[in-house]
Amino acid sequence: MSDREHMAGDSDVPEGQIELSEEYRERLLLAQRTDAEINAAVLRPMMETGPKFWITVAILSAIILWGLYAWGYMIYWGMGTAGINNPVYWGLFIATFVFWVGISHAGTMISAVLRIFKADWRRPITRGAEAMTAFALLMAGLYPFIHLGRVWKFYWMLPYPNNRFMWPNFQSPLMWDMVAIFTYLIGSSLYLYLALIPDMAMARDHSVGWRYKLYRTLALGWRGTEGEWHKLHRALNIFSVIIIPVFLSVHSIVAWDFAITLQPRWHSTIFAPYFIMGAVYSGLAALATILVIVRKSMRLEEFLRREHFDALGKLVMVAGLGWIYFWFAGFIVEWYGNDPVTRELIHDEVAGKLAPLFWLQMTANILPVIFLAFRKIRTNPKWLLGFTLLINVGMYTERVLIVVGNMQRNYLPFDWGTYKPTWVEISIVAMTFAGFILLYILFSRIVPYVPVWEIKEGRLRYSLRRIGRLWVPTAAEID
C-alpha cells in the first residue's frame, strides 16, 4: 500500500462501513488524488488564459495608464492640482496608503501566525495571502513617493553622506514609517519566495518554453533532498517568528504618524492597537474576497473549500469584534472628555456633514460581524464575498474619516477648512487599485496559486481512526 492510500484511510478500514460526516469527507477529498493529479489540477488553470483574462488585463492596464498620466500631470503642475490644502494636508493619498498597509496584514496573519499554531486549514490559502501582502505593500509604498511631489528627489530620504549636509531625521515618525514599510516589504517578499521554491521546482518539472526557463531559475536548483527540506522548514519557522513583530510594528508606526501629533482625535494611546486590529480585519476580509473570486475564476473549488471559508469567516468575525471594541474604547474616552474641538469633530461625524460616511462605516463594519456568526453565511461563497466586500468599503471609509475628517478641525479655529478630492487624486488612487489587481492576477497565472507541497505535507498528517461507530480523520504530529 502506498503512502497515499495509507493517508486516505488506515490499512484496516473496512470498505463500505465508513461513516464520515460531510465535513470530514470534504477534508479527505484530496487524499483520493495522486500527487501527479494534484500537480496537474494546480498547473492547468495557470496555463489557460481565455479572452476574459485578457480583457480584464486590458481594462486594468488602461486604468493604470490613466493614473500614470494623472501622476505626471501632478508632477508637472505641482501638488496644487490635488485637493489637499491647509489644514487637510493629507487627503485620499494617505487614507489609501493606510488602507493598503492594513490590507497587507492578512498575509502574515494567515501564513506566519497560523503556521506557528499549526492550523492545517491555512495550507491552501497561504500563498494567496502572502502575495496579497507583498502587492498591497507595493501599492502602499508608492504613496510616500506620490505624496513627495518632487518625486525625483526621493533619494534625499536615504541616509548617505552628501555635500548638502542633509540627513534623514530619525526622530520623525515619517522616517520610521519608511524604514518599517521597507522592512515589511522585504520580509514578506522573501517569505513568499522561500515557500515558493519547492513549487517552482514542481512547475519546472512540468513545463516547457519560457515557463521552464523562468521556473528553473526561480527554483534555484531545488531537488527535494532531505537536507533541503530540513533547511527550508527551519528557515520558514524562523521567518514565521520574526515577521510577527515586524507586522505588529508596521501598523503601529503608521498609527504613530497620527498619534504623535497634537491633532484632536489622533493624539491617543489606543491608536496603535486600534490600527492593527483594523488592519487585520480589513486584510482578512480582503483575503476572503480574493479567494472567492480566484476560486471561481481559476476553478480551484477542490482546494479552496467550505472548511477554509468557514475558518476564515470566523477569523474575520473575531477581528471585527476586536475592531468594534477598540473603536468604542477610543470613542467613549474622547466623547466623555468633552474637549471643545473633539466635541465639534464628533458632532460633525455623527450628525454633521460627515454623517453619511460615519454611518456607512459603522454599518459596513458591524453588520457583517453579526451575519458571519452563522455558518451558512460563512460557508456560502456569494454571501462571504458580499459581506467581506462590505467590510472593505467600511474600512476604507474609516481611513478617510480618520485622515480627512479629523484634519478639518484643529486647535486653531481660524485654520479650520474642508477638503474635496480632485480628479488627479481619484485617478491615482484608482491606479493603485488597478495595479494591485493586475499584479495579483498575473501572479496567479505565473505561480502555482495553491502551495502544492504544503497541501501534500498536510495529507501526510491525516489517517482514519475508529471512534465508536465513526471513522474520523486524525492528525499526526509530524514536526
Added chain:
Amino acid sequence: MEDTKHLMGLFRDGTETAQVIDSLYELGMEDRQVTVMTGVPYPERSLGRHVEWLRLPNIVLAGALVGFFLGLFLAVITPHLYRLDIGGHPTVGFPPAAVITFVFTMMATIVSTFLGVLWEMNFPEFGPKHYDKRVTDGYLAVLVEHDPSEEGQVRKIFEQHGCDSIQRSERQPL
C-alpha cells in the same frame, strides 16, 4: 571517487524507502553515499537518516546583531554628525532610537535568514545534477553512490523492497 557509479531507485512508499536505507547501511554504505529526494517534506528522522546540524540559527543571530548595531549607529550616532536641533527635543531621544534600532534589527534578521538558508543549501546551483522529474509526482528517489562492484547488491535491495524503477543515474540539467 571517479570510479564510483550512481544508481537511483524510485519508490512510492515512505516505509519501504526507510527499509531500503536501513539495508543500504547494513551493506556498509555511508550516510553521504545515500541521497533521498522527495516531493513532500517527510518528518525528520522518519526515513532513518542522520539529521545534519544547521548553522542557520547562528547566521540569523549574527545578522540580528549587525542590524542592531547598524540601527543604533543610525539612530544614536549620526544625529550628532548631522545635527538638527528642534526646540524642546533632545538630539537623540530614547523612543525614536528604540524604534529605529528595532526595525533595523528585524530587517537584518530577515535578510540574514534568507541569505543564510540559501548559503546552507548551496543555492543557486544550476549545474547538472542527479535527479528524476517523477520526484515531484510523488515518488521517493533513493540515489546511491557505489563502487561498480556493489551494483548488483544495491539493485537487489531495491528490488526486494518493491522499487518501481531502477536506473543508472547521470548528472543532467534540471
